[in-house]
Amino acid sequence: MQKRRVVITGMGIVSCFGTDTDHFYEQLLAGKSGIVPIEEFPVQDFPTRFAGVIRDLDTGEYIDKKQARRVDPFIRYGMVAGKKALESCDLQGSAFDKLDKKRCGILIGSGMGGMSVFSDGVETLLTQGYKRITPFFVPFIITNMAGALLAIDLGFMGPNYSISTACATSNFCISAAAAHIQRGDADLMLCGGAESSITPIGLAGFVACKALSERNDAPEKASRPWDKNRDGFVMGEGAGVLVMESLEHALQRGATIRAEYVGSGTSCDAFHMTNPLEEGVVLCMQNALKDAGLPADRINYVNAHATSTPAGDLCEARAMKKVFGPHMAAVKVNGTKSMIGHCLGAAGGVEAIATIKAIQTGMLHPTINVDSPEEEIADIDVVLHHPEPHRITAAMSNSFGFGGHNCSLVFAPYDP
Numbered sequence: 001m002q003k004r005r006v007v008i009t010g011m012g013i014v015s016c017f018g019t020d021t022d023h024f025y026e027q028l029l030a031g032k033s034g035i036v037p038i039e040e041f042p043v044q045d046f047p048t049r050f051a052g053v054i055r056d057l058d059t060g061e062y063i064d065k066k067q068a069r070r071v072d073p074f075i076r077y078g079m080v081a082g083k084k085a086l087e088s089c090d091l092q093g094s095a096f097d098k099l100d101k102k103r104c105g106i107l108i109g110s111g112m113g114g115m116s117v118f119s120d121g122v123e124t125l126l127t128q129g130y131k132r133i134t135p136f137f138v139p140f141i142i143t144n145m146a147g148a149l150l151a152i153d154l155g156f157m158g159p160n161y162s163i164s165t166a167c168a169t170s171n172f173c174i175s176a177a178a179a180h181i182q183r184g185d186a187d188l189m190l191c192g193g194a195e196s197s198i199t200p201i202g203l204a205g206f207v208a209c210k211a212l213s214e215r216n217d218a219p220e221k222a223s224r225p226w227d228k229n230r231d232g233f234v235m236g237e238g239a240g241v242l243v244m245e246s247l248e249h250a251l252q253r254g255a256t257i258r259a260e261y262v263g264s265g266t267s268c269d270a271f272h273m274t275n276p277l278e279e280g281v282v283l284c285m286q287n288a289l290k291d292a293g294l295p296a297d298r299i300n301y302v303n304a305h306a307t308s309t310p311a312g313d314l315c316e317a318r319a320m321k322k323v324f325g326p327h328m329a330a331v332k333v334n335g336t337k338s339m340i341g342h343c344l345g346a347a348g349g350v351e352a353i354a355t356i357k358a359i360q361t362g363m364l365h366p367t368i369n370v371d372s373p374e375e376e377i378a379d380i381d382v383v384l385h386h387p388e389p390h391r392i393t394a395a396m397s398n399s400f401g402f403g404g405h406n407c408s409l410v411f412a413p414y415d416p
Contacts, residue, residue, distance in 0.1 A: 240349025
């Protein structure tokens with residue numbers, strides 16, 4: 001059976017730059033940093049005291065006010081991004097009512113789940129005893145609940161579950177959602193990821209891993225992919241959700257098509273809990289090209305994973321050179337995390353939006369803070385300092401997670 005074509009018709013975001021996808025991309029094009037000192041809890045004893053924090057999120061009419069106060073922030077982020085994604089493709093009112101809800105699904109994952117609710121519950125247990133634990137404790141810490149509560153609000157009865165593969169979570173969710181559409185399980189899927197782990201225990205955990213930058217004197221310059229002076233990644237948070245539809249479904253309802261999903265690839269390094277393996281990254285990107293049915297020379301833009309870690313950045317750079325070979329010189333590359341930090345399980349969703357906006361606008365955002373580039377990227381065309389116009393033929397967006405979980409997505413301009 002021939003696979004159905006899958007298109008992107010809507011996008012919703014919760015980010016350190018707000019909840020409007022156009023404004024989000026404008027900030028990226030301007031090279032703005034969203035990294036700020038953490039003020040939400042005491043950090044004076046931490047070696048890292050900054051992050052890509054979300055502040056003053058107005059959930060408005062997107063979530064019941066009582067529920068919005070109770071749920072973990074990652075659930076709030078996922079629900080708001082999901083509903084804004086539907087809003088962005090005019091699925092409101094009578095248009096929404098006409099949807100066959102049994103053929104609409106949700107696949108929104110999280111790498112860490114309800115960190116705030118979990119931390120509060122542990123403190124309550126230790127100080128007040130088990131009888132004071134909220135009955136919402138378990139529902140609001142598990143990773144599937146953003147999608148579950150969104151489905152309850154929307155009435156979507158199609159495929160609904162979460163995938164958790166650390167920093168590759170969103171890409172795996174988008175890939176799996178597309179597969180449901182391709183094989184006819186659903187006509188429309190909301191998919192992506194949500195994360196909110198900038199909490200005392202979340203920060204402490206990554207500090208203990210020695211994974212974070214400690215550039216406290218200049219937070220906005222801390223995330224610096226491929227720079228010789230990078231010293232670790234910067235925590236971010238938020239949500240990125242796509243509306244994906246079968247081409248037939250989108251055309252039938254007269255939807256505006258933003259881009260086409262053409263394939264994805266996955267692999268496992270089977271190597272180390274936190275260190276990447278070049279062979280695994282190569283295999284992942286090759287599998288994505290194979291699934292998309294594209295030769296390597298059709299890709300001319302890569303939104304790189306590029307976390308600003310000493311080992312990860314160069315591993316990805318070497319892998320790209322192996323995959324693209326002589327064509328590497330014609331491939332533009334940038335790193336969104338240089339401005340918003342690493343959104344962990346939400347990173348792939350947020351970066352998929354950046355990739356699709358690049359396809360739509362014909363403009364690539366810069367990678368900031370690369371003041372002393374590594375010699376190994378001298379032959380890679382990394383977009384630095386200023387935005388660049390670029391007509392994208394096909395784009396790849398990479399995400400690699402702790403545990404060696406790799407997933408690459410391939411998007412292209414929609415060609416009827």
